[in-house]
Amino acid sequence: MLKIFSREDVIKKISSEILERIRPDERELEEARRIYEILREELRPYFEDVNASIQLHGSIEKGTALKGDLDLDVFILIPKELGKEWIRREFIKRARKALSKYHVEERYAEHPYLRIKIDDKFEADVVPGLKIDDPRETETAVDRTPFHTQYIKKMLREDQRDEVRLLKRFMKGVGVYGAEVKIGGFSGYVAELLIVKYGSFIKVIEEAAESWREPVIITLTNEDPKVLKRFFQGSSFILPDPVDPRRNAGAAVRSETLARFILAARAFLKDPSENFFFPEKPDMKIIMGDAEKICFKVFELDLVKEESPDNVWGQLLRIKRRIYNVLDSEGYDPVYIDVFWDEKSKPLIYLELPTEYCVKGYLYKVVEGPPIYSHEAVRFIEKQLSQDEGFWIKDNRLYGFRRKSLDNVLRIIRENSNIGVLRCCNPIDPKDLFTRSFDEEYVLWLGETILKIPRYMNRSF
Amino acid sequence: MLKIFSREDVIKKISSEILERIRPDERELEEARRIYEILREELRPYFEDVNASIQLHGSIEKGTALKGDLDLDVFILIPKELGKEWIRREFIKRARKALSKYHVEERYAEHPYLRIKIDDKFEADVVPGLKIDDPRETETAVDRTPFHTQYIKKMLREDQRDEVRLLKRFMKGVGVYGAEVKIGGFSGYVAELLIVKYGSFIKVIEEAAESWREPVIITLTNEDPKVLKRFFQGSSFILPDPVDPRRNAGAAVRSETLARFILAARAFLKDPSENFFFPEKPDMKIIMGDAEKICFKVFELDLVKEESPDNVWGQLLRIKRRIYNVLDSEGYDPVYIDVFWDEKSKPLIYLELPTEYCVKGYLYKVVEGPPIYSHEAVRFIEKQLSQDEGFWIKDNRLYGFRRKSLDNVLRIIRENSNIGVLRCCNPIDPKDLFTRSFDEEYVLWLGETILKIPRYMNRSF
Structure with a gap:
């Protein structure tokens, strides 16, 4: 029996096959959560006296993690009045004591933090921050993270988590995923915001293919694009952070990375294939x-x-x-x-x-x-x-x-x-x-x- | 005895050597004049009835001819009231009869004219035109020629005739002499006007090397350069004809020919040599x-x-x-x-x-x-x-x-x-x-x- 597939059918079929490969299974997620619980219990005694709040953030908490990419972001939030000075003086010392049984590596962001490896399978970043009530008072990416988690959990419907996974995997596949300088691309948070904005993976792809022009300006709030363009002058990709619109969530996106993504989106719509998500090694x-x-x-x-x-x-x-x-x-x-x-x-x-x-x-x-x-x-x-x-x-x-x-x-x-x-x-x-x-x-x-x-x-x- | 020559000395020496080669000798000039007299006497009977004026024009008459380049421009000027119609009907017929013993070739400018060869050495163009009193009433190059001859004879000092010869030979040598489309360069008349303007060969060369920029604007009268630039828009070389300033005597000069001349002028000043006048055949x-x-x-x-x-x-x-x-x-x-x-x-x-x-x-x-x-x-x-x-x-x-x-x-x-x-x-x-x-x-x-x-x-x- 001859059957003609429409492009939509093909994309649906590819999407569901890809999702099978990238959706973490329950066992994996449970294990990650269990590890987080253990870490929290190990950390708690060392930060109880200052009334710190220990929280899980990142894609696992938001439900948008990819299979095999289950890194934990453990935040230890200190009351604001203790301040950065306390973090500088106490955090690493106390956290090292609490996590002495793990392989620990000290790393640097705004403050030093610890990266620990568990069973060669999980990685956890244990990061200090200040408890802040209003996101507009935040100064660093760490400070903003709790608000991001909260926003995404509130705005993303459960069925849209898979859409985020597809988009993130597509971005990885075509080489534009990540806000690090190496990539100059889209962070996980930006991918989530794009799904919040457009609703689904394919809508984001269509939008990028058909109407994105540098500088791309996308708003989840009510800002005037003209004002944004002036305010974020020099940015290729302008997406004001809904929890703090003075900040461009897409600031890391470089012009060339944006172009790569747009081109990939067009190519995908023209000739969809799994290659966009998992490129084959060339011969x-x-x-x-x-x-x-x-x-x-x-x-x-x-x-x-x-x-x-x-x-x-x-x-x-x-x-x-x-x-x-x-x-x-x-x-x-x-x-x-x-x-x-x-x-x-x-x-x-x-x-x-x-x-x-x-x-x-x-x-x-x-x-x-x-x-x-x-x-x-x-x-x-x-x-x-x-x-x-x-x-x-x-x-x-x-x-x-x-x-x-x-x-x-x-x-x-x-x-x-x-x-x-x-x-x-x-x-x-x-x-x-x-x-x-x-x-x-x-x-x-x-x-x-x-x-x-x-x-x-x-x-x- | 060691002697250091200044550049001026070198140029003087080259100039006088070149002049020896390009100044026509008296015998040659006399022969040309004699031939003109003969032609005039042969033509006269055929144009006497209309009271035509037979005149010699061109470089021989102006005294600026180059050796071996002694072509005669014989003009037969008809009273204006007979008009172009008469020329069309009568001129070729009568001139052919008058010159029947020569090898005659019919050529075309505004009107047909005759080119005759004499002894394989001289060439004479026998050209019809109208007698006109005011150069501003002229319509064609032929009509203007008598005024050009008159102007140059009046304005050029006798010692400047050699300067014209040097300039013409230099222009020939570097490939920019001639108003024909092939060259797109400087006519003999323009060379003469440049000597009238600047006084000597070397002054023209210095002027070209140091201050000519396209469009070059040179006036012998009192026109405002800005007005000229607008009036002769598109011209690379603007030199209003002093006998009729509505006309650009340098209209034939193409941009590239002008550039060649300027470059040659600079090269000559830097390293003067006879090569500019008589380039050597390359090996x-x-x-x-x-x-x-x-x-x-x-x-x-x-x-x-x-x-x-x-x-x-x-x-x-x-x-x-x-x-x-x-x-x-x-x-x-x-x-x-x-x-x-x-x-x-x-x-x-x-x-x-x-x-x-x-x-x-x-x-x-x-x-x-x-x-x-x-x-x-x-x-x-x-x-x-x-x-x-x-x-x-x-x-x-x-x-x-x-x-x-x-x-x-x-x-x-x-x-x-x-x-x-x-x-x-x-x-x-x-x-x-x-x-x-x-x-x-x-x-x-x-x-x-x-x-x-x-x-x-x-x-x-």
Whole structure:
């Protein structure tokens, strides 16, 4: 029997299959809750004297967690009158004592907090904060979290939790999930707010595909978009936090990440598939085949000091932009640049160039010189002649050939990749790229980088 | 004895050497005058009844002729009341009878006129016109000529005639002399006016080098430059004819020709040499050596009908501009285009391309696609995928590789070089360029085209 599926049918079928894979099962959730109860009982005696409130926040509490992603956010909220000073002095000391039987790692946000690992399966962040009554008095993300939990629990219908899960998994799949600098994308809270706003995963996707334009302005309250645009000038994605509209919940979203999401949304509507949620690892043989046809150079950077991933990523992205811009403005015609860092080994810079660089060691190209009338004209001509090159006039302007050498490209890379804790740079044999790691994230990155196809698309040959 | 020459000394020495070569000798001038007298006596009986005035005009009469360039402009001016109708009906008939013993060729300007050859050495144009009292009543170049002769004879001091000769020869040498469409440059009259204005050859050169900017505005009368700029909008070179300031004597000067002249003037002041007046033919071996390193295609156009050189040149220049613009706007990265025509054989198109076209048959290049937000985005991606190419996002915009094939370049040439009497086109073996002709003009053109060095510069290796 022949059956024609509509696009809606296909999307429904994919969604329900994906949900089977991403909805945490009851046992898992119960275990997480049980662990939270244990932690709470272990922490309570150490914070009872100051009347602290111990609370679970994050996606488990909001009912929007993904399977296998059951990290606990345990908040210890201290009465406001004790203040930050008390937190600084007492929190880590007391929490360490309470959790001495776990593997504990001290980390830094606005205040130091503890990350503990339980059975290699769960991770819990134990975070200090102040009890605050009015969200407009909050100063930090930690302070606001309880209000976020409360808002989402109130506004999200139970059936919409799965919609959040689909959206989060889609965002992960296409590489735009996370407010960290590395991704510059959508936080879990933003994903939840989008479902509150539009009602369902597919509505968000349709909205993004059809009407999002940078800067995207979305309101859950009654702000005037024009005012928001001015107030959050420079933001690509403006979504005022409903619990504190002076703050842009989407501030982390970078222009390029937004573009990736919009493109993915359009591609999904055109040709929906599970690939958007769980991209397939590309075939290393195909990657290696394509790599033969292009010209690229790879460098490993040294990290001279430990620093938070966000800071290092910020420096990496500055290096990426700076190298590209210098090469571009000096006429070296860079094709593509990207950075990769697994946050464990050394960061990589991948730079792709016109193939002539690899074939001949230089690019021979026409450069536009100054207008004939300018005083630069004579200098341009002298430079051409000194390099044994000619020049010609077209429409009032001088033109000539220039040899752009690979050596100069490498010099520019060396000169522009010492930022912050990063130091330039060891050239890597391009072939080593293909054996360096087989981590999913690395292979997906390598595929996108060499094949120039988003990870969610199947390149058909 | 060591002697240091100043630049002024060098220029003086060069000027006097050049003048020796370009100043016509007395014998030559006398012969020209004698021939004019003979022609006048032969013409007189045929135009006596209408009281015509027979006059000599042009550079011989003005005393600014170059040696070996002693063409006679014989004007037969008819009383105004007889009018153009009489000229049309009677002039050619009567003039042919009067000059029946010469080799006569009928040519066309505003009216038909006769060109006669005498002893293979002199050429005389016998041209009809109306006797007009006020230059402001003139309508055609022919009508104005008597006033030009009169003005120059009055305004030019005798010692300045050599200055005109130097300037004209310099303009010839650097390829900007002539108001015909082929050159789009400075007429003899404009050269004379420039000497009237600035006093000497070197003053004109200094003025051009130091302060000419397009549009150049030069007045011999009292016009307001701002008014002139508006009145002669679109002109690159504005020099109101002093005998009729509503007319721009420099109207023929094209932007690129002006730029060539200015550049040559600067180069001359920097490093004066005789090359500017008499460029040396470049060495064909060097041209052939350089040609090996570049990628170019040559085509011969067919002329399907005879037409005036100005018209054909106009069509050639349109073809040149059109092919370049289409290739450029469609992303084929043309390097250089030019046309050559000796006004006898078939016109040539020379098109230079990035070397990849010759090596691989196509150019593999990054193209900038539409912004991600535009509706073109999906079409761009589909096109990339259909061509088995990827795409990527940078700053809100899509990019991708494209193969620009040589076949398409050739198709664009074929489709865009049928204008007027010109029909596209037979591909020419590039090697044939080097044996096609050894005419000075051709070899100078070929040198400039391949070497990309102005003809007046010695390329030093």
